[in-house]
Amino acid sequence: IKNRLPQKRNFIQQYGKIIFEILSGDSTQTEIAKKNGFSLSVIRYWIKKYNIPTTNFKKIDKEYLDLKPLCRCGCGEYVKIPRGRWNKYLLGHYIRVHPRSYTKKERDKSAERMKINNPMKDPDIVRKVHSKINHKVVGKKMAETNRKKGYYIKTSERMKINNPMKNEKIAKNHSNYMKKKWREEEHIKKMIKAFKLKPNKAEKVLINSIKNHNLHYKYVGDFSFWIDGKNPDFINHNGEKKVIEIFGDFWHTSPKKIGKKTVEEHCEERINHFKRNGFSTLIIWEKELENPVKVIEKIRRFDAHDS
Incomplete structure (x- = not known):
């Protein structure tokens, strides 16, 4: 434990028993918290702060291990045993059986809440932010960094390799096909509407x-x-x-x-x-x-x- 927590000697002296209980895995975090008169959030805070390795598994009899519980969504995979209790579903498989559907009112409320919490949804704030940014300078700096890193050369080389029009046969066939297309009235009408x-x-x-x-x-x-x-x-x-x-x-x-x-x-x-x-x-x-x-x-x- 001293090797794991070399700079936390005072903490080890005061709460060494609790650390041993967490490392051994003989009991769950909730049981450890009740025994020592702490809340569960305090135990979890210590585990995160001092990087205490924990299995979070309770000792299980062989009878339970022989059951090999399957995930209840019907995927055919076995579930794990986290925190001393059987988990009925694999991570993310619960939604397959019990999908969460939101009503229109709930969606509208969440959208309004996002607008309130996100300052960039306010057009006045967006204008102020963009007014302080010199877009010309930013664009030039980005272009310079991209040139230094060689992004333009890489993309041009990749385009040459991946571009089928670099093949003379394909290019000729495509040009002949497009010449025929431009003589069709239907194609011309569609292009007029598209181009404007x-x-x-x-x-x-x-x-x-x-x-x-x-x-x-x-x-x-x-x-x-x-x-x-x-x-x-x-x-x-x-x-x-x-x-x-x-x-x-x-x-x-x-x-x-x-x-x-x-x-x-x-x-x-x-x-x-x-x-x-x-x-x-x-x-x-x-x-x-x-x-x-x-x-x-x-x-x-x-x-x-x-x-």
């Missing part, structure tokens, strides 16, 4: 300039009009087969977006696709919209040339 696309900044600039100069073009870049699986940005609504495409400086020049093709090949592929379906195409780059007067002149030349 709105014009971007460049498209808004061109929409306003077209309205101001009364040009015969309508915005259809929200998937409202398709030409053999391709969605143009603007279409002529005066009966002429003409479309206008706005190309972003990043999205239509980055090799990650257009693949191994050059920018010229990417533009020609788009023009030829619409040409096969009888439409002439005008491409306007995002940088050109900085000078809207030149853009309007370009559209008018496009109309006059093909008309």
Whole structure:
């Protein structure tokens, strides 16, 4: 006992008998508490505080051991004998036979109690807490720590291994399948409802300039009009087969977006696709919209040339 409790000699001198009774396991904790005039909570407090090893088992006759009691939930497993009495169910198996069902009033009361006890449920407190946090600084620090620990490298390597689209055959089959899908009217309608696309900044600039100069073009870049699986940005609504495409400086020049093709090949592929379906195409780059007067002149030349 001195080896187990080297710094608690005074406690051992005063309550050595009680410690021996707990270690021997001859009687339960409740019996020890009654004998020595203590409450059960005091005995349990000593056991936790001084790390007294205890079995919590009472001496049992062979007749009881031969019974081998089964769990009453019907799982077929034997129950243990904790604290000197037979436990009728294994841990967690009681709920199988006697499930606890809560009424709506009880659930509402517990929800209200959680709101009262949890300060973060109060919107005023949440605002005060978030106002003191500098989210930009916190985000930068988190990003720096993640870089130092190499999380980004690990995730990128894992994505390369686990990504099936890295396989050329799978990627080609998927692209061919999606091209066929985008030619189906039902699929297009579903995607229009799902995306709910709105014009971007460049498209808004061109929409306003077209309205101001009364040009015969309508915005259809929200998937409202398709030409053999391709969605143009603007279409002529005066009966002429003409479309206008706005190309972003990043999205239509980055090799990650257009693949191994050059920018010229990417533009020609788009023009030829619409040409096969009888439409002439005008491409306007995002940088050109900085000078809207030149853009309007370009559209008018496009109309006059093909008309």
